Amino acid sequence: MKTVLRTNITIGDICEGFVYNELEGKGLFGLSGKLIIQPEYQRNYIYQESKRDVAVIESILKEYPLGLIYFVKVNKNKFEVLDGQQRITSFGRFVSNKFAVKYKGNEQIFDSLPKELQKRILKHPLTIYECEGEEPEIKSWFQTINIVGVPLNEQELNNAIYSGPFVTCAKEEFSNSQNSNIQKWSAYISGSVNRQAYLMRALDWVSKGNIEDYMARHRTDTNIKALKNYFNSVIDWVSTVFPEVHNEMRGIAWGRLYEKYMKQPYNPKKIEEKVIQLLSDDYVFRRSGVFEYILGGCSDHRLLEIRVFDEPTKRSAYARQTITAKKKGVSNCSHCVLGPKANKKKIWALAEMDADHVTAWSKGGVTNRSNCEVLCRTHNQAKGNR
Numbered sequence: 248m249k250t251v252l253r254t255n256i257t258i259g260d261i262c263e264g265f266v267y268n269e270l271e272g273k274g275l276f277g278l279s280g281k282l283i284i285q286p287e288y289q290r291n292y293i294y295q296e297s298k299r300d301v302a303v304i305e306s307i308l309k310e311y312p313l314g315l316i317y318f319v320k321v322n323k324n325k326f327e328v329l330d331g332q333q334r335i336t337s338f339g340r341f342v343s344n345k346f347a348v349k350y351k352g353n354e355q356i357f358d359s360l361p362k363e364l365q366k367r368i369l370k371h372p373l374t375i376y377e378c379e380g381e382e383p384e385i386k387s388w389f390q391t392i393n394i395v396g397v398p399l400n401e402q403e404l405n406n407a408i409y410s411g412p413f414v415t416c417a418k419e420e421f422s423n424s425q426n427s428n429i430q431k432w433s434a435y436i437s438g439s440v441n442r443q444a445y446l447m448r449a450l451d452w453v454s455k456g457n458i459e460d461y462m463a464r465h466r467t468d469t470n471i472k473a474l475k476n477y478f479n480s481v482i483d484w485v486s487t488v489f490p491e492v493h494n495e496m497r498g499i500a501w502g503r504l505y506e507k508y509m510k511q512p513y514n515p516k517k518i519e520e521k522v523i524q525l526l527s528d529d530y531v532f533r534r535s536g537v538f539e540y541i542l543g544g545c546s547d548h549r550l551l552e553i554r555v556f557d558e559p560t561k562r563s564a565y566a567r568q569t570i571t572a573k574k575k576g577v578s579n580c581s582h583c584v585l586g587p588k589a590n591k592k593k594i595w596a597l598a599e600m601d602a603d604h605v606t607a608w609s610k611g612g613v614t615n616r617s618n619c620e621v622l623c624r625t626h627n628q629a630k631g632n633r
């Protein structure tokens with residue numbers, strides 16, 4: 248890779264022909280049309296908060312260093328910003344009077360600053376590395392500088408690595424906060440649209456977890472039909488089976504559940520009653536497990552992580568059972584008493600026993616002292632597996 252250090256480009260040069268997209272909140276072009284500020288593989292312009300815009304300009308006024316900026320040289324007359332787009336967008340927005348900064352005690356936009364100062368800002372030189380190289384080189388290097396700076400998340404990196412028409416179309420649909428479907432989707436997906444959480448989920452579902460493989464194979468596709476259809480099928484299925492939206496639905500692996508259960512018939516009304524009952528059950532610790540539990544016919548209690556007995560409750564059940572057992576001359580495990588001879592009279596130590604529900608939670612048993620019994624490990628496990 249070839250790298251050239253340039254110090255002859257000024258803020259004024261960069262702001263020449265600056266175009267800002269108000270709707271998406273991002274800078275698009277600068278340097279008299281030669282610079283693409285937001286290339287495809289870059290993250291969305293994140294800092295909507297004006298504080299950081301102001302901080303960038305104050306750095307200039309105080310003559311603080313602005314840090315390195317990296318350009319990729321695409322050809323003789325075309326550059327892309329690899330690192331520094333947020334700073335550049337702030338320059339452009341300020342010079343075009345989009346926001347004010349405090350100067351000598353007053354809020355000032357660029358045009359209201361003293362002419363001398365305006366000139367000084369425009370003449371302010373930048374330190375820019377201009378890089379030229381093969382695409383894979385640039386991208387792997389992009390990965391490296393981003394590890395040093397604000398890290399990109401996994402999907403942002405994948406968008407960079409597999410950039411092309413497919414990613415462009417996919418981002419238009421799944422990374423676009425102006426998409427009116429986002430509101431509906433947000434019931435089932437957690438994370439931020441801008442940080443690619445929705446795109447990642449859609450890809451995860453359609454690829455059954457093999458996102459990178461899928462992106463590599465579809466990289467040059469000019470449409471996202473398959474991705475979109477699959478995503479919509481999953482969402483339609485979930486919203487049909489579970490007609491009411493609950494907070495606990497966000498972030499669930501709906502794609503996997505769709506594959507597993509889509510062919511089974513359900514009665515949405517009955518399902519909803521069950522959902523409400525379980526979500527309001529204090530003993531259900533893992534509330535997000537409720538949906539899979541119901542889809543699977545309410546048999547796998549492990550999905551719900553039913554609250555277990557605490558240590559004092561277990562100890563008091565142990566003491567009670569052991570005293571009674573010793574008096575009767577039998578084992579303190581009620582199942583051993585009924586079992587083969589060897590353990591009929593065995594008194595187990597506390598550490599050798601586990602607490603269990605006398606009446607199972609699934610049959611309405613509560614998790615308190617009155618419903619607690621201790622069993623030896625073997626019998627407790629046998630009971631749990633039933």
Ligand SMILES: [Zn+2]
Pocket residue numbers: 580581582583584622623624625626
């Ligand atoms: Zn036992």
